[in-house]
Amino acid sequence: MRTFAKPKVVVSKCMEFAACRYNGDQINEPTVAKLAQYVEFIPVCPEVEIGLGTPREVVRLVSDGEDNKLIQPKTNEDLTGQMNEFANEFLGSIDEVDGFLLKNRSPTCGISDAKVYSGIEKSPVIRTGSGVFSNRIDYFFPLKPREDEGRLRNFILREHFFYSFIYHF
Numbered sequence: 001m002r003t004f005a006k007p008k009v010v011v012s013k014c015m016e017f018a019a020c021r022y023n024g025d026q027i028n029e030p031t032v033a034k035l036a037q038y039v040e041f042i043p044v045c046p047e048v049e050i051g052l053g054t055p056r057e058v059v060r061l062v063s064d065g066e067d068n069k070l071i072q073p074k075t076n077e078d079l080t081g082q083m084n085e086f087a088n089e090f091l092g093s094i095d096e097v098d099g100f101l102l103k104n105r106s107p108t109c110g111i112s113d114a115k116v117y118s119g120i121e122k123s124p125v126i127r128t129g130s131g132v133f134s135n136r137i138d139y140f141f142p143l144k145p146r147e148d149e150g151r152l153r154n155f156i157l158r159e160h161f162f163y164s165f166i167y168h169f
């Protein structure tokens, strides 16, 4: 029987791989589970990697002009620098990758739909944007396919995502 090399896909670790959400949960994500036998997943939880631990106080994106900062309101800590440093190190160390499958709405992993607040506490959402980790993917792998689990619930988007592996692979 012929065997084929598996595409390598970086995946948010909280989806099927570890209970590393801020509240100690793991997400059951059927698409990730189904793909597991066809794909070599590279799971990563950037918030755990920068030492926030699980469970942890929530973090959020806070507008800083045109940029966003990653802030932990409870501690008032600005984690943007640490997260960028980790993302640069992690993404810079990957030789080969064929795509990214990330958790939606996350201020760290979200591709485009993370809430951006006007201030640290009790402030309105003024736009949506990409999480700080996800943002660095644009710099290191601008042409690689990426999707979030929310969008993959749409059959057509899911099919395009799978085909993009074949095209890039």
Ligand code: SF4
Residues within 6 Å of the ligand: 012, 013, 014, 015, 020, 021, 022, 044, 045, 046, 047, 048, 103, 106, 108, 109
């Ligand atoms: S969304 Fe990203 S940072 Fe948040 S728990 Fe999942 S893997 Fe970790």
